[in-house]
Amino acid sequence: xxxxxxxxxxxxxxxxxxxxxxxxxxxxxxxxxxxxxxxxxxxxxxxxxxxxxxxxxxxxxxxxxxxxxxxxxxxxxxxxxxxxxxxxxxxxxxxxxxxxxxxxxxxxxxxxxxxxxxxxxxxxxxxxxxxxxxxxxxxxxxxxxxxxxxxxxxxxxxxxxxxxxxxxxxxxxxxxxxxxxx
Amino acid sequence: xxxxxxxxxxxxxxxxxxxxxxxxxxxxxxxxxxxxxxxxxxxxxxxxxxxxxxxxxxxxxxxxxxxxxxxxxxxxxxxxxxxxxxxxxxxxxxxxxxxxxxxxxxxxxxxxxxxxxxxxxxxxxxxxxxxxxxxxxxxxxxxxxxxxxxxxxxxxxxxxxxxxxxxxxxxxxxxxxxxxxxxxxxxxxxxxxxxxxxxxxxxx
Numbered sequence: 001x002x003x004x005x006x007x008x009x010x011x012x013x014x015x016x017x018x019x020x021x022x023x024x025x026x027x028x029x030x031x032x033x034x035x036x037x038x039x040x041x042x043x044x045x046x047x048x049x050x051x052x053x054x055x056x057x058x059x060x061x062x063x064x065x066x067x068x069x070x071x072x073x074x075x076x077x078x079x080x081x082x083x084x085x086x087x088x089x090x091x092x093x094x095x096x097x098x099x100x101x102x103x104x105x106x107x108x109x110x111x112x113x114x115x116x117x118x119x120x121x122x123x124x125x126x127x128x129x130x131x132x133x134x135x136x137x138x139x140x141x142x143x144x145x146x147x148x149x150x151x152x153x154x155x156x157x158x159x160x161x162x163x164x165x166x167x168x169x170x171x172x173x174x175x176x177x178x179x180x181x182x
Numbered sequence: 183x184x185x186x187x188x189x190x191x192x193x194x195x196x197x198x199x200x201x202x203x204x205x206x207x208x209x210x211x212x213x214x215x216x217x218x219x220x221x222x223x224x225x226x227x228x229x230x231x232x233x234x235x236x237x238x239x240x241x242x243x244x245x246x247x248x249x250x251x252x253x254x255x256x257x258x259x260x261x262x263x264x265x266x267x268x269x270x271x272x273x274x275x276x277x278x279x280x281x282x283x284x285x286x287x288x289x290x291x292x293x294x295x296x297x298x299x300x301x302x303x304x305x306x307x308x309x310x311x312x313x314x315x316x317x318x319x320x321x322x323x324x325x326x327x328x329x330x331x332x333x334x335x336x337x338x339x340x341x342x343x344x345x346x347x348x349x350x351x352x353x354x355x356x357x358x359x360x361x362x363x364x365x366x367x368x369x370x371x372x373x374x375x376x377x378x379x380x381x382x383x384x385x386x
Contacts, residue, residue, distance in 0.1 A: 011351045040358035043365070044310065048326040051303055056214040056228055061206045067232050068199060068239065 006034050010041060187251065195242050202239050209235075209252065212328070213259050219323040220263035220316075222308040230266060234259035256328065257338035260320040264339075267316040310360050318353040321346055 006027045009016060016024065028035045110116040149157065187208065193201030213234055218227035237258050238245075245254050311319050320339055324330040332350075336343045 008351075011354045012347065013350070013354065036362065037358055040361040040365075041354055044354075044357045044361045045326060047303075047310075047361075048307070048322075051307060051327075053211055053215040053327070054218045054224075054227075054304075055211050056224075056231065060210045060214070060228075060231070061203050063228075064206045064232055064235055065199065065203055068236060071236060 003031065003034055006031070007037065010034065010038050013041075188247070191242070191245070191247070191251065194239065202235075202242075205238075205251075206235050209255055212252070213255060215327065216256055216259050216323055217263055219307070219311065219327060220260070220319060221266065222312065226266070230263055231259065234262050237262065253330075253334060253338055256324070257340075260324065260338055261340075264316040264320055267319075306364065309364070310357055313356050313360050314353050317341070318349045318356075321349045322353045322357070325350060 006024055009020065009024055028038060106116055110119065146154075187205065190201040190204045194205065210231065214227055214231040217230040217234070218224060221227050221230060234255070238255050241258075245251065311322065314322060317339060321335050324335045324338060330338065332343045332346045335346045339346070341349075
């Protein structure tokens, strides 16, 4: 038995003319295959349309807001990462350029590598000497200061400094708690 | 679109997150439902629905107010689900692993029998839809659950109307064949269960 065009009419689900409807009804009476197809299509359509909409678990909008915030924070973090990388690259370029310029200057100033090495050693020795002098001065100061005040005098001074720090911290905490301040 | 929605959208376009949250509340059900029908399980549907709303919010400046917002939003959700299905080639999901608390039936206090019936119904729908290609599935979901016309489906899926017709034609044939298979399996199970006498156990 020929199933066309009835098969197509059923599957395209389009409006048929009265003549086409009559032909289809006639064919469906005789053809079990097409009748089965029609019943299945109706079954599927009714089954789908009868099933209710499904709701998400409550708090969907809240979860969406959290996700939005996370995404926004992620975007900001990514932007900061990029800014950090760009800054780092710029600094690295600057340092490299400076190094090249200094290198060129040194090579122009000194006739040979040996001379450059000697000057470098001389500068390093001078720097170490200066550090040594500061270290000696600091040792003298540390040895002298404890003798300036008696032990009770140091205790009073420490008490005054502690009280001052405490007052300062409390003032800051009170200021932070004032309305209109974050 | 009602007036409230227009106001919320205008505010959201200006960067007001809270205004868009009203939109999320208003459309969470249809968007989630679409994602559930497309992906077949509540966990993926939740994730896809959330992502669809995020994409809509991100690209709100592309929305044309002369068009239906629901169509635009569901179009975003459909495309996201289609992409996800294509990437993942989603495996069929066992109902035993399903977290039932992801979705809430309309009845606030369903009996265990009602939950079971609903589970079976959802599983049957999923099995029916599983045989369809992602885009065909989207066309079927929009046609049967959202009563979208061919024109609206074409607009949502960014395909021509004739492509929608041919996709639905192909999908209907596959659904009908799948339906017939399911029906014959159910008839077989029923006939097997009625053959056994009430006192008989499988051991005998």
